[in-house]
Amino acid sequence: MRLSTGGRIDRSTPLAFTWDGRAMTGYAGDSIASALLANGVKIVARSFKYHRPRGIWGAWVDEPNAVVDVVWQGQHDPNARATLVPLRDGMAVRGVNAFPSVSFDLFGAIDAFSQFLPAGFYYKTFKWPNWQHYEPRIRAMAGLGRVGHQRDTRAYETRHAKCDLLIVGGGPAGLAALRAAAAGGLSVMLADDQPALGGSLLTDTAEIDGTDGLAWVAAVARQGQVLSGTTVFGAYDDGSYGLLEARNHAPAGWGQARLWVVRAAKVIFATGAIERPLVFPDNDRPGIMSADAVRRFLRGQAVLPGRSVVVATNNDSAYATAHALQEAGASVVVADARAVPGAIADGLRVLPGTVPLGTGGRRGVSWVDLGPQDGARRERMPVDLLAVSGGWSPAVHLFSQGGGALRWDIERVAFVPEGGATVAGSITGATDLPTCLAQGHAAGLAAAGGGDLGAPYSPPAPAAGAVLPLWQIGTSRRRQWVDLQNDVTAKDVGLAAAEGYRSVEHLKRYTTLGMATDQGKTSNVNGLALLAAATGRSIAEVGTTKFRPPFTPVPLAALAGSRFDRLVAPLRELPVHHDHLALGAEMRDYGGWARPACYQQIGEPVAAAIAREADNARARLGVFDGSSLGKIEVHGPDAAAFLNLIYYNEVANLRPGRLRYCLVLRETGVVFDDGVVGRLAADRYLLSPSSSHTAGVLAMLQAWHQLEYPAMQVAFHDVTAAWATFAVSGPRARALMQQLGSSVDVSDAGLPHMAVADGSVQGVTCRIARVSFTGDASYEISVPTGYATALWRHLLDLGAPLGMMPYGIEALSVLRAEKGYILIGTDTDGMTLPVDLGLDGPLRAKQVDFVGKRSLMTPDAKRADRRQFVGLLPEDANAVPAVGSHAVAGPREARRSLGWVTSACMSPVLKRSIALGMIEGGRARLGETVELFHLGKISRATICAPVFVDPAGERLHG
Amino acid sequence: MLLLPCPHCGLRDEPEFSFGGEPAIRPVPASTVDDATWADYVYLRQNEKGAHREIWCHSGGCGQWFVLTRDTVTHAVIAP
Incomplete structure (x- = not known):
């Protein structure tokens, strides 16, 4: 229920939303989770494997249960985490993994068979040879939300940034570090994943430097570049970090998420800590919540999740929640596992040496049995909320991703970072505000190397009591849940250990403990503590699983940013693209170029068009746009010698003005590309690689020049885009060329087959080559790209009386197939040697040690x-x-x-x-x-x- | 995302580079080496754990190929 006062919500802005179709209301400032709690919703999900009813446990990234399906403004998020998504007006929220709803789920009957579904069940049962029959059914029964088929039209952008110091976490420690580092003159970025800065100060009021905590936060935040609502999800090489900024308040079209790639010279992790659950019988019922989360919902959104409350704890931190609940009017009993409670219990009813021994309630917790750990006696208490604290696990994920070492701290009962001045706050195991502020200040000062303002002051806190290690309560036959998101129980961990899965990494993969969206944020330490106990080792010996990016799920769309479709693979257009379209060309993607497949006449099928074009080119005359064919110029005194070391064929003895069909091999001897090599002058060649291989051939030439033959004087220049090239082919090709009016003698004697000449047409530089991919007499005319349209139209005009038709790639492919001319990558593959193509002349005749030659002399090649x-x-x-x-x-x-x-x-x-x-x-x-x-x-x-x-x-x- | 030292352009972001693998010394003259030596050069690489010589090309920048030594465990560039 919602309290009438308090919280950081705007009661003047009600937000209407639906939950499984039911109309509900929340307020601006709510998350989906807080709005559901305020509306009295207990069951928010059905569990992954057993379809158990589950409620909200946490208030942050640790939440294992509340994965929901959200539709808002036509956009669909199938696995949204309810604790992290701000409520918006008009949201439609649904539970996942349930039919028809989480409240009444037909698959719920599965839970009755849970004893037949132990750890590793999947691996033991659903295996060869009938795996394909099981897989679809398992997929239907288990899992999370379903992905929609609508396109995500939201805009995702990418930004790159650099800074002297990146601070992760905007709580007291992170802000104290910002204050100290900024004073020392550093450029600082601070990222905090909450919608508002302040961390624990948002929940627990405090005085810092004589002012209200949040006023101090606001003042410090102005001293650096602060990104709120921004999760640092990965620590990568050389000080690079991946950040995801949720822009929930941006209007449609203004960027719903922003990926930051930040390069930081230094980093401070002030990432806080995550409360651990206690492992006791039936600890998964809705209404069993993290004590810290209860206080966050209460103070943040004025939500009171229950009125009859037991707070079960093994440490001091839950007492703040007990006090807050009591102030809000709830009746509270504290069950403290410790014989001597450490915290101030003013006005609270505390039962020392008491733990929860079991719970009941079909649709949510309705009673809890309390008693000593040995179960010698038990007392049943009616409750509608059981707030639990099993201690704290520092959020070491990013620190560890970045290569930081962890140490099991027996006193703090936690894995703590050995991070020196790169960590501050509760990530170190610190539990009180003055310590967090002092650590943050020291870290910021160390990063800046000077400019000490003195640490922020906050009144000292009472000395904290010790944490009682408590990993499993009782030996009841009732299930004791370790990982709520993956339905892993204490018994499953024991079974895995008994079956020999002693490594924590094996335990994870065998039981799925710590997988999925929460990545074991609540279950990791409890799970490995149980593994340690089951295998007779210490927790330090067992260690943790490797922390890997991302810290929280990142949408693939955010990683892609604007890099999709044509922005990642641009389609190049020919210089006379629009003339082709006007002629009815069917444009297709050929190796990254939009080229005419064929030119369809009205009502003409594609196959008929291809046959007509090919037939006409054979019988009369065709014109083809070859502008995409590669053109690489090779200059220099060593051009001939260098190319002779690269090409399969002899090219050094080519006379200027002559062309030769050549292959390029890889060092494996496999044919990489084919094309015509022309010699324009003694020190100048023109290569024509395949359209889609031009970049690859150029890269290969550069690599061989730099790495193998750096002393040779030769340079390469890709001029493909500088020239437009059209080929005329057929029995009437020469007749057309003679009318073109170029300065080149195009007679068979003046320009024989495999010859090239430079000249001019209409006063414009041109190059004419006699080269054929059709088997008919062909001329390729090239002009600077700016004259492409003029030449194309001129050719069409001259060709019309000769019966000329343009032909596309498909007709060309037919013409060349009739001649048996190969298409690289079509007729050849990654095993084709030149000898396989019948081209063995150069291997026998050429003395030079060209690329791939030696591979053609192996037994396999012969x-x-x-x-x-x-x-x-x-x-x-x-x-x-x-x-x-x-x-x-x-x-x-x-x-x-x-x-x-x-x-x-x-x-x-x-x-x-x-x-x-x-x-x-x-x-x-x-x-x-x-x-x-x-x-x-x-x-x-x-x-x-x-x-x-x-x-x-x-x-x-x- | 590594920072790699281009000999011309200095430290630049990894996406600007292409990886060329482990450098292999081309046996010359190739026609005189036996099949095993040639196969070793064409196909076999050491893939060392730890210090690892590798070639990179600043393909998104100046186009220069260069050799560097990198630790394959820590990813740190040991020697340009």
């Missing part, structure tokens, strides 16, 4: 049964075999794959289907028939040479 590039003539001339079909042969018992189809199409020239493939020992099998197997269907094809049209190459000369 095997006779290597897969070789061949043609395949399908028996059914009208059926195009699927690319990837396996060629199988051999008698029934020894049938096996000899290789596969790499390209296949209908040939416009032959009017039949043709295919290319890689077949084991293929060149020795010409004329043999193989069966092509694809998805259970078999067709037949005859192995032939990989050239179907014009084997003599006469068409190249036009």
